[in-house]
Amino acid sequence: MAYNRLTEFIDKLEQAGELIRIKTPVSADLEITEITDRVSKLPHTRNKALLFESVEGSQFPLVVNLYGNPQRMAWAMGVEDLEELNQRLAKLIDLKLPKGMGPMMNRGMEVFDALRRIGLGPSKTTKAPVQEVVISNNPDVNIFPILKCWPHDGGKYITLTSVITRDPGTGTRNVGMYRVQVYDGQTLGLHWQRHKGGKEHEEAGKLRNQQKIPVAIVLGGDPAAMWCGSAPLPPGIDEFLLANWLRGKPTTFVKCVSQDLEVPANAEIIIEGWFDPNEHRMEGPFGDHTGFYTPQDLFPVMHVTAITHRKDAVYPTTIVGKPPMEDLWMGKATERLFLPLMKLFMGEIVDYAMPAEGVFHNLVIVSIKKRFSGHAQKIMYGLWGLGLMMLTKAFVIVDADVDVHDTAAVAREVVNNVNWRRDVTVVDGAVDQLDHSAIEDSYGGKVGIDATRSTRTEFLNPYLSPAPIPSDKLTELVGSKWCETHQTLIVALDKTHLKPRETMHKIWELCPDYNVIIFDAFVDINNLSDVVWRALGNTDWRRDITFSRDTVDHYASGDLPRSFIGLDATSKTAEDGHPRGWPEEIFMAKEIVKKVDEHWSAYGLK
Ligand SMILES: Cc1cc2nc3c(=O)[nH]c(=O)nc-3n(C[C@H](O)[C@H](O)[C@H](O)COP(=O)(O)O)c2cc1C
Ligand SMILES: [Mn+2]
Structure with missing residues (x-):
């Protein structure tokens, strides 16, 4: 037409x-x-x-x-x-x-x-x-x-x-x-x-x-x-x-x-x-x-x-701002149109998605027909070399039967399948010029997460049922602004008193079976979409990650203890190893919000 x-x-x-x-x-x-x-x-x-x-x-x-x-x-x-x-x-x-x-x-x-x-x-x-x-x-x-x-x-x-x-x-x-x-x-x-x-x-x-x-x-x-x-x-x-x-x-x-x-x-x-x-x-x-x-x-x-x-x-x-806005759907058209081209180069790709919270370059989820150990890595390396996909800060690779557009399903795969000691690939490279968390302008740490299920040649990693959280002790340590979802502790921390990385290790002494994401004190930890958006936007995947057990070791064999990941998703200063300033979040001016409240019925909008 x-x-x-x-x-x-x-x-x-x-x-x-x-x-x-x-x-x-x-x-x-x-x-x-x-x-x-x-x-x-x-x-x-x-x-x-x-x-x-x-x-x-x-x-x-x-x-x-x-x-x-x-x-x-x-x-x-x-x-x-x-x-x-x-x-x-x-x-x-x-x-x-x-x-x-x-x-x-x-x-x-x-x-x-x-x-x-x-x-x-x-x-x-x-x-x-x-x-x-x-x-x-x-x-x-x-x-x-x-x-x-x-x-x-x-x-x-x-x-x-x-x-x-x-x-x-x-x-x-x-x-x-x-x-x-x-x-x-x-x-x-x-x-x-x-x-x-x-x-x-x-x-x-x-x-x-x-x-x-x-x-x-x-x-x-x-x-x-x-x-x-x-x-x-x-x-x-x-x-x-x-x-x-x-x-x-x-x-x-x-x-x-x-x-x-x-x-x-x-x-x-x-x-x-x-x-x-x-x-x-x-x-x-x-x-x-x-x-x-x-x-x-x-x-x-x-x-x-x-x-x-x-x-x-x-x-x-058009107006852009905190997602979701119009550009989400403009990006969705790109996503659908480019799927066959991605499949042309990598036939094992089934589907991919760029969820709103990832603002395109911060998160791409890909499902593949996995045939061998390292297949997920093949895909992430391939995509990091394909046009503007190179700017992707985080890939999550899942099995063919997982619906990449169902974020809850993808989160389940990550929780169940990923051993953070083994299944992450951290690389450095080009990131979007708009990425504010990268250590340098347009260059920083990126991650590929292999959330596919293990095959015979890989180590089986049975899902652990996490030990219960000692709530009182945790509150004593980090204050009352914390919650748990998807085997992940989300914590809004007063950074003037506690250092994120040290706090993560103290949290793991109490709760060894949880991932930990630390946010600034002002963040509403109960707004999951907001939390995901911030975690993806504020993290340089080399500088801001910590593992609960040692570092990543792809060669670790035998009875591999499970490791969890900690993300420092707070705003960063030079003290945090971020020399280039931190951007301001977008908010509308109060007097405009008031004006629009007052005129709303006159616009004829429901
Ligand atoms: C609403 C909207 C605004 C955009 N603004 C910019 C921009 O200001 N600068 C930029 O480099 N890319 C911007 N982009 C992304 C580019 O349009 C996109 O990367 C495109 O592929 C660029 O085309 P090119 O590869 O021919 O340069 C925007 C995209 C959308 C949907
Ligand atoms: Mn062009």
């Missing part, structure tokens, strides 16, 4: 009861965030896309949360159910696999060639709806209702972008969804991170001494094409090929009015400009999808040379 423009998709959502129009005037300064955040966290049936028709200070309506539940995300991709993405691509690949890694890689490239063929050739026009209005004299992006998302953000941000660049050497196009900071009406910050396509083009431009590299920010278009910039395609593969395949129809391009670049003719808004690979400026802070503010850092500056838009353009945006 191809949509001719974004408003067709909006109409479809409205007819299906998946979109709410809000006519009450609202502010782009935090108010829309607070409303959207509340709606994003509702159950699927009440979680709607929101069309704000009247945003103070702008003539353009704003749409948000378009992709915010599985149904809308599926419709955006042209399917009824996200699982169809997996099936459609699997069919395209057809699993008559050649043998050996070399031919296999070629087979992978053939898939993209197939996409290219289905990509249905380039189509160009000179009369584009997105150029109905052309502003090349003093363009100012502030005409759009651009949001300030969170109270401590460094400014306003354009978020639901497709940022188009061409490699200054090869001319290959890249499309990336990167947030864009507004410094002023004509000066923007391009937040492409270290491992991304835009960054690669920046480096290529620097090498060639090119001072003005064209860049275009696309807003709106076909909802599948709008999503494609977030797909982690291999470098050198044009994201529009994927968009065309999903739509079953080519994208029609038009030349920019002020830059040597092409953009989709059916978009709502285009911001054209250039950047100099030698010019950088502090970007941020920004309340990010990790649930924390990403601190300031240097990123390239875009100089706007023109803005074009439809006469009746709608401004699309």
Whole structure:
């Protein structure tokens, strides 16, 4: 299903009861965030896309949360159910696999060639709806209702972008969804991170001494094409090929009015400009999808040379923050679509999942048809070398019959099968630039947990029934803020009095059969989802782990005593071996929460 423009998709959502129009005037300064955040966290049936028709200070309506539940995300991709993405691509690949890694890689490239063929050739026009209005004299992006998302953000941000660049050497196009900071009406910050396509083009431009590299920010278009910039395609593969395949129809391009670049003719808004690979400026802070503010850092500056838009353009945006939010479902589409590609390289993979609490890069659960000892390790090492999967901070590998989307089932496998003395692989390497716990920027400790059941060649590790917890003694030691779940003690600790690592060993003297996770004193230990999110986000898997018995010893044989793991999931300072500062957690300003409380019935939301 191809949509001719974004408003067709909006109409479809409205007819299906998946979109709410809000006519009450609202502010782009935090108010829309607070409303959207509340709606994003509702159950699927009440979680709607929101069309704000009247945003103070702008003539353009704003749409948000378009992709915010599985149904809308599926419709955006042209399917009824996200699982169809997996099936459609699997069919395209057809699993008559050649043998050996070399031919296999070629087979992978053939898939993209197939996409290219289905990509249905380039189509160009000179009369584009997105150029109905052309502003090349003093363009100012502030005409759009651009949001300030969170109270401590460094400014306003354009978020639901497709940022188009061409490699200054090869001319290959890249499309990336990167947030864009507004410094002023004509000066923007391009937040492409270290491992991304835009960054690669920046480096290529620097090498060639090119001072003005064209860049275009696309807003709106076909909802599948709008999503494609977030797909982690291999470098050198044009994201529009994927968009065309999903739509079953080519994208029609038009030349920019002020830059040597092409953009989709059916978009709502285009911001054209250039950047100099030698010019950088502090970007941020920004309340990010990790649930924390990403601190300031240097990123390239875009100089706007023109803005074009439809006469009746709608401004699309998204808000990220503490999960779950809209980006969870955008990531879910990626997860389903990339499953057949992962299986192409590693046929023993059955399924995988990226739960919301893991914010994509912090946790990936994989089920495999295990045939030998070390099979789980084969998979984790393979995935740590596969595209952006390299950034995964923790893999949990389970057997084929475990449903990876059922986190309780996965937790059971971990509790029952993992001997932390034997079944963990700790490595160092690249982590996401947004990872705040890593010991260095973009580099830190990662873990692979083999939670498969033992085979004959491995040591059997019968599940131990843990000895009861001496509650009074434990409370005496750590205070009253502790609880137990999944054979794991969750403790909120006053770090000014007790050191996490020493405390873990003292806890193990009382409770030898439990994993221990230590949080800051302020954490609500009874909110399991919050606890998991924090544990995954705040842990560097080399610096912050402790084992109850010795260290990991894969060669240990015979009657192997079971070891448990301790995680220091507290906020870290230089004293804790974390020299680079700790980010601030995202909270909405109290006065905005109050304002939205007071206006809630006026918005027409249930
Ligand atoms: C809502 C949303 C916002 C994103 N913002 C950024 C960003 O600001 N910077 C970035 O490098 N990646 C961001 N990403 C992730 C990239 O879009 C993703 O890694 C994509 O694969 C990049 O494309 P590329 O490989 O062509 O660079 C975002 C993803 C989503 C869903
Ligand atoms: Mn790319």
